[in-house]
Amino acid sequence: MVYAASVNPIDVRTRGGYGAALLNKARRVKPGDEFPLTLGRDCSGVVVDVGKGVKDVAVDDEVWTSVNAVKAGCHAEYVVCGMEELSRKPKNLTHIEAASIPYVAITNWSAAYAVAKFRPQNALGKRALIFGGSGGIGTFGVQLLNAWGANVTVTCSENAFDLMYRLGAHHAVDYKSPNILQELLKHGKYDFILNAATEAVEDLAIKVIKEKAYAKYVTLITPFLNEIDKKGPLLGGLSSSLELFKKSRKFAGAGATFRWAFAQPNGFALKEVAKLAEDGKIKPAIDEVFDYQDLPLAFKKVENGHTRGKVVVNVAGESAKGFERGAPELFQ
Ligand SMILES: NC(=O)c1ccc[n+]([C@@H]2O[C@H](COP(=O)([O-])OP(=O)(O)OC[C@H]3O[C@@H](n4cnc5c(N)ncnc54)[C@H](OP(=O)(O)O)[C@@H]3O)[C@@H](O)[C@H]2O)c1
Structure with a gap:
C-alpha cells in the first residue's frame, strides 16, 4: 500500500x-x-x-x-x-x-556504482563533480558520493549554495558564472563527473575531467528514448548509437571515458x-x-x-x- x-x-x-x-x-x-x-x-x-x-x-x-x-x-x-x-x-x-x-537513489547508483565503477572501495579522496546539484538527482548524489569519501563539487544557482553545503558538498559553483571553467578547475580536475543538468555542459566537462581512461563522464541526459519515439526502434536505436560513438571518441581524445546511464x-x-x-x-x-x-x-x-x-x-x-x-x- x-x-x-x-x-x-x-x-x-x-x-x-x-x-x-x-x-x-x-x-x-x-x-x-x-x-x-x-x-x-x-x-x-x-x-x-x-x-x-x-x-x-x-x-x-x-x-x-x-x-x-x-x-x-x-x-x-x-x-x-x-x-x-x-x-x-x-x-x-x-x-x-x-x-x-x-528513484534518485537507483539512478545515482546506476551512474556512479554500476556505470562509472565509482564506489565506496575506491572513491575516498577522489574528486567528483555533479552538474545539477540542487535538483532531485544532485541533492541525493552529493550525499552518496560524500558518504563514499569523495570530494564533491556541484554546479547550481548561487541561492542553492547553502543547501548544497548542508548536504555535504565541498565546493559549489554557480552554473551561470562567466568564470565557471576557472572556478571548476580551482581545486584540480575530476575523476568522476555526473551530468544531471543539460547536454550543453559537455564541452565544459571535457575540459575539467582528468586525462585518464578510468576518469568517467556519465550523463543522464541521453537522446535514446527521444530518438526511438521519433524514428522507431531500429533507426532511432541506430542514430543514438552513432551519437554515443561520436561522443565516446571525443572524450577518448581527451584521455577520458564517456558513458550514458539510466535508472535501473x-x-x-x-x-x-x-x-x-x-x-x-x-x-x-x-x-x-x-x-x-x-x-x-x-x-x-x-x-x-x-x-x-x-x-x-x-x-x-x-x-x-x-x-x-x-x-x-x-x-x-
Ligand atoms: N537517464 C535516466 O534514467 C534519468 C534518470 C533520472 C533523471 N534523469 C534526468 O536527469 C535530469 C535531472 O533530474 P532531476 O530529478 O534532478 O531534475 P530536477 O529535480 O527537476 O532538477 C531541477 C534542478 O536542476 C537545476 N538546473 C537546471 N539547469 C541547470 C544547469 N544548467 N546547471 C545546474 N543546475 C541546473 C535547477 O536549478 P535552478 O532552479 O537554479 O535553475 C533545479 O534545482 C533531468 O533531465 C532528468 O530527466 C535521467
Missing part, C-alpha cells in the same frame, strides 16, 4: 508521450492501449500481500521501492513490485521522507542506501509535499524545473507536519 510517492521529471515527460515507442513494445501493447497509464516511479509504503516464495519481506513490513518504467507506477493506492525493486525502508524516516529517495530497478542499492540513511549519512531533501488530490500541482512544480530536492505526494494522509514548505533542517 502506497503511503507517499514522489514526482520526477520522467513522470512529466512520460505524461507527454516520452518513451512511449519503446515502453509500449516492452509492455506488449499497441500505441494507445497503455491507457490508463499510472505514473510514479517510486514510493514508500507497507506490504499488504506477498507472492508464493517471498521470504525477505512480509505483510505489514514498511518498504520503499522504485519500480520499472514498463509497469504501472506508484501514483496510486497500491503498487505491485518485485523483490528486485524494493527493500525495507529506513526505520528513522517517515514514509513522506522515504518516498523522496528511491535495484533492491540491493535501496538496501545499502537505507543503511546510509539510518546512519544519518543520507537525508531526505524535500522541496514540497502535496496532498494526493493535488497531484497535478506537484506535476506543475516539477515541470517548472526549479525545485530544490524532491517533490513528494502524500497518498495515505500521513502527517506532513514540518514539510508544509521544505524540510526545515536543510532548507532553513
Whole structure:
C-alpha cells in the first residue's frame, strides 16, 4: 500500500508521450492501449500481500521501492513490485521522507556504482563533480558520493549554495558564472563527473575531467528514448548509437571515458542506501509535499524545473507536519 510517492521529471515527460515507442513494445501493447497509464516511479509504503516464495519481506513490513518504467507506477493506492525493486525502508524516516529517495537513489547508483565503477572501495579522496546539484538527482548524489569519501563539487544557482553545503558538498559553483571553467578547475580536475543538468555542459566537462581512461563522464541526459519515439526502434536505436560513438571518441581524445546511464530497478542499492540513511549519512531533501488530490500541482512544480530536492505526494494522509514548505533542517 502506497503511503507517499514522489514526482520526477520522467513522470512529466512520460505524461507527454516520452518513451512511449519503446515502453509500449516492452509492455506488449499497441500505441494507445497503455491507457490508463499510472505514473510514479517510486514510493514508500507497507506490504499488504506477498507472492508464493517471498521470504525477505512480509505483510505489514514498511518498504520503499522504485519500480520499472514498463509497469504501472506508484501514483496510486497500491503498487505491485518485485523483490528486485524494493527493500525495507529506513526505520528513522517517515514514509513522506522515504518516498523522496528511491528513484534518485537507483539512478545515482546506476551512474556512479554500476556505470562509472565509482564506489565506496575506491572513491575516498577522489574528486567528483555533479552538474545539477540542487535538483532531485544532485541533492541525493552529493550525499552518496560524500558518504563514499569523495570530494564533491556541484554546479547550481548561487541561492542553492547553502543547501548544497548542508548536504555535504565541498565546493559549489554557480552554473551561470562567466568564470565557471576557472572556478571548476580551482581545486584540480575530476575523476568522476555526473551530468544531471543539460547536454550543453559537455564541452565544459571535457575540459575539467582528468586525462585518464578510468576518469568517467556519465550523463543522464541521453537522446535514446527521444530518438526511438521519433524514428522507431531500429533507426532511432541506430542514430543514438552513432551519437554515443561520436561522443565516446571525443572524450577518448581527451584521455577520458564517456558513458550514458539510466535508472535501473535495484533492491540491493535501496538496501545499502537505507543503511546510509539510518546512519544519518543520507537525508531526505524535500522541496514540497502535496496532498494526493493535488497531484497535478506537484506535476506543475516539477515541470517548472526549479525545485530544490524532491517533490513528494502524500497518498495515505500521513502527517506532513514540518514539510508544509521544505524540510526545515536543510532548507532553513
Ligand atoms: N537517464 C535516466 O534514467 C534519468 C534518470 C533520472 C533523471 N534523469 C534526468 O536527469 C535530469 C535531472 O533530474 P532531476 O530529478 O534532478 O531534475 P530536477 O529535480 O527537476 O532538477 C531541477 C534542478 O536542476 C537545476 N538546473 C537546471 N539547469 C541547470 C544547469 N544548467 N546547471 C545546474 N543546475 C541546473 C535547477 O536549478 P535552478 O532552479 O537554479 O535553475 C533545479 O534545482 C533531468 O533531465 C532528468 O530527466 C535521467
